[in-house]
Amino acid sequence: MGKTIIDKIWDAHTVRTEDGGRSVLYIDRQYIHEVTSPVAFAGLERRGIVVARPAQTTATADHNIPTVNQHLPIEEEQGRRQVEALTENCARYGVELFGVGHPRQGIVHIIGPEQGFTQPGMTIICGDSHTSTHGAMGAVAFGVGTSEVEMALASQCIIQSKPRTMRITMNGRPAEGVEAKDLILYLISRISTSGGTGYFIEFAGEAIRGLSMEGRMTVCNMAIECGARGGIVAPDDVTFEYLKGRPEAPKGAEWNAAVERWRRLASDPDAVFDREYTFDASRIQPMITWGTNPGEGIAINGRIPASADRKALAYMGFRSGEKLLGKPIDYVFVGSCTNGRIEDLRLFARLVEGRRKADGVTVWIVPGSKEVERMAREEGLERIFNAAGMELRQPGCSACLAMNADKVPAGKYCVSTSNRNFEGRQGPGSRTLLSGVAVAAAAAVTGRIADPRHCEE
Amino acid sequence: MIPKFEKLTSRAVPLPIENIDTDQIIPARFLKATERKGFGDNLFRDWRYDEEGRPVADFPLNNNCRFGGEILVAGRNFGCGSSREHAAWALFDYGFRVVVSSFFADIFRGNALNNGLLPLTVSDGFLAAMLTEIAANNNAKFEVDLEAQTITILSTRQSESFEIDAYKKKCLLGGLDDVDYLVTLAPEIKDFENGKLKLEN
Numbered sequence: 001m002g003k004t005i006i007d008k009i010w011d012a013h014t015v016r017t018e019d020g021g022r023s024v025l026y027i028d029r030q031y032i033h034e035v036t037s038p039v040a041f042a043g044l045e046r047r048g049i050v051v052a053r054p055a056q057t058t059a060t061a062d063h064n065i066p067t068v069n070q071h072l073p074i075e076e077e078q079g080r081r082q083v084e085a086l087t088e089n090c091a092r093y094g095v096e097l098f099g100v101g102h103p104r105q106g107i108v109h110i111i112g113p114e115q116g117f118t119q120p121g122m123t124i125i126c127g128d129s130h131t132s133t134h135g136a137m138g139a140v141a142f143g144v145g146t147s148e149v150e151m152a153l154a155s156q157c158i159i160q161s162k163p164r165t166m167r168i169t170m171n172g173r174p175a176e177g178v179e180a181k182d183l184i185l186y187l188i189s190r191i192s193t194s195g196g197t198g199y200f201i202e203f204a205g206e207a208i209r210g211l212s213m214e215g216r217m218t219v220c221n222m223a224i225e226c227g228a229r230g231g232i233v234a235p236d237d238v239t240f241e242y243l244k245g246r247p248e249a250p251k252g253a254e255w256n257a258a259v260e261r262w263r264r265l266a267s268d269p270d271a272v273f274d275r276e277y278t279f280d281a282s283r284i285q286p287m288i289t290w291g292t293n294p295g296e297g298i299a300i301n302g303r304i305p306a307s308a309d310r311k312a313l314a315y316m317g318f319r320s321g322e323k324l325l326g327k328p329i330d331y332v333f334v335g336s337c338t339n340g341r342i343e344d345l346r347l348f349a350r351l352v353e354g355r356r357k358a359d360g361v362t363v364w365i366v367p368g369s370k371e372v373e374r375m376a377r378e379e380g381l382e383r384i385f386n387a388a389g390m391e392l393r394q395p396g397c398s399a400c401l402a403m404n405a406d407k408v409p410a411g412k413y414c415v416s417t418s419n420r421n422f423e424g425r426q427g428p429g430s431r432t433l434l435s436g437v438a439v440a441a442a443a444a445v446t447g448r449i450a451d452p453r454h455c456e457e
Numbered sequence: 458m459i460p461k462f463e464k465l466t467s468r469a470v471p472l473p474i475e476n477i478d479t480d481q482i483i484p485a486r487f488l489k490a491t492e493r494k495g496f497g498d499n500l501f502r503d504w505r506y507d508e509e510g511r512p513v514a515d516f517p518l519n520n521n522c523r524f525g526g527e528i529l530v531a532g533r534n535f536g537c538g539s540s541r542e543h544a545a546w547a548l549f550d551y552g553f554r555v556v557v558s559s560f561f562a563d564i565f566r567g568n569a570l571n572n573g574l575l576p577l578t579v580s581d582g583f584l585a586a587m588l589t590e591i592a593a594n595n596n597a598k599f600e601v602d603l604e605a606q607t608i609t610i611l612s613t614r615q616s617e618s619f620e621i622d623a624y625k626k627k628c629l630l631g632g633l634d635d636v637d638y639l640v641t642l643a644p645e646i647k648d649f650e651n652g653k654l655k656l657e658n
Contacts, residue, residue: 012653127542
């Protein structure tokens with residue numbers, strides 16, 4: 001029987017198998033950040049051991065840092081201490097750090113692929129659930145807890161049970177104006193926030209193949225939101241084209257050999273997945289969530305289901321059966337590891353060019369990395385934002401989880417390109433509506449929930 | 458070096474809500490410590506306290522009758538969302554040793570096991586029976602026997618067996634730590650790396 005791409009990569013990284021079936025899994029690269037690493041480093045110190053493979057570990061500061069005035073010391077004390085602890089730990093154990101202000105700094109899941117660290121066939125972990133993003137490059141990548149961060153620092157391995165496999169095939173071509181975010185929000189609305197739990201998902205089909213690398217990252221990023229450990233897209237020319245020439249990508253003869261190897265990295269034609277779903281992507285419309293988990297999504301012009309969860313409705317201030325179109329909003333957040341890449345900022349700029357931000361709406365445009373910020377400046381995107389009365393901030397996780405000052409006030413509505421609409425996610429009492437970039441742009445210029453396909457002036 | 462899991466008899470705290478995500482278990486603004494302590498104070502912070510910091514009267518953790526319960530009984534898909542291990546730390550620090558649900562999110566389950574907190578999966582029927590028992594009797598007691606892999610409602614003697622993988626069971630019962638174990642595998646990991654390099658070149 002053939003093997004899935006997930007089994008192939010997992011098996012090639014299994015050092016040994018424990019009683020009961022858990023794998024001692026070798027990790028090619030670990031990314032660390034300031035929030036989930038300090039306790040792991042403290043564990044190493046307590047045990048009197050060091051980082052086993054510092055060269056396979058990459059650090060950045062992203063979760064709690066401010067997105068303005070990054071040249072100044074972080075005002076908030078606890079956040080500053082976490083960043084200082086990361087800096088000290090990296091210096092002490094010889095781990096490369098892209099700290100605040102560094103030209104290669106950014107959200108960990110943006111810079112991994114962008115800098116070429118993330119490559120096909122790898123196993124990758126990070127103490128952050130959106131590590132699934134890296135699967136878009138053809139890697140087995142997943143989020144772990146701090147205990148596992150410590151395991152990998154100490155040994156370059158973790159101990160986990162092998163996931164079951166799921167394939168989600170998206171046939172057809174998405175309609176004009178439908179983006180990667182809409183595909184994944186649609187998927188989660190169909191299979192629910194627990195539909196993928198216990199599984200690792202391979203995303204396949206024409207609609208996935210037709211996505212750019214950035215789009216594939218958006219899809220894999222939210223694999224965790226249906227409960228899956230991770231998502232993966234088999235590498236192809238789109239992958240190689242994206243990776244070629246990036247700072248950490250193989251060069252010259254090594255590059256050719258690597259591509260040769262990566263081309264063979266696909267599920268065998270007779271591979272059997274534990275579960276399969278097929279969807280028709282041509283019928284998907286721009287999506288938005290109405291509730292308090294990412295599975296509570298509807299088409300932008302749809303109605304909140306009659307069966308909607310009452311607790312979620314009460315929190316959001318909505319009624320079942322009503323439309324969201326036309327409802328006023330207060331904030332728009334463009335950014336995060338889901339939609340903070342240059343392609344996202346380009347799309348947002350194209351849609352707001354020549355228009356003005358609606359009165360009373362606060363718009364946060366937060367690049368995913370210093371590199372994205374630099375490109376946004378050089379390409380003139382920042383000028384477009386400014387002309388529309390909006391501002392390009394500095395890179396970080398920002399209002400996705402509101403660990404820094406970018407908080408949505410209680411009761412306010414935020415159309416957000418991020419990945420979670422949980423209660424209080426963007427600040428205590430905040431109300432989040434998840435969407436793609438186009439729906440966010442329409443909200444920014446109209447001040448309302450609007451269909452980006454019909455919101456010309 | 459994790460706390461050993463002993464056989465346990467305790468009251469339980471009901472939280473029959475589905476899809477409880479780790480942002481509710483511990484909101485992101487409380488993840489800023491660089492040491493692993495005190496997270497229990499902010500467990501379920503925004504459900505447990507109002508904006509002025511006053512306890513919310515009808516939240517189960519604020520019910521006197523529930524104090525001291527070491528078992529949390531929650532709706533399905535408990536622990537979804539963020540991978541923050543702080544969620545497991547907060548539950549353990551507050552005093553919970555077992556979370557019972559009919560379905561757990563993957564990362565949370567792993568984090569709990571790595572911290573001596575038992576994520577115990579029961580059938581929907583048994584979960585309902587536990588909640589009925591708790592509603593009928595504030596003082597209802599439950600027994601969790603990891604060695605035998607059973608959970609029992611003491612008043613009715615209704616019992617159900619649960620699954621746990623052999624390796625993790627051994628770790629919990631013995632208080633064994635994955636890091637210590639992995640460090641002993643260093644030579645085998647080195648051999649693996651050498652073999653892997655050869656394959657790639």
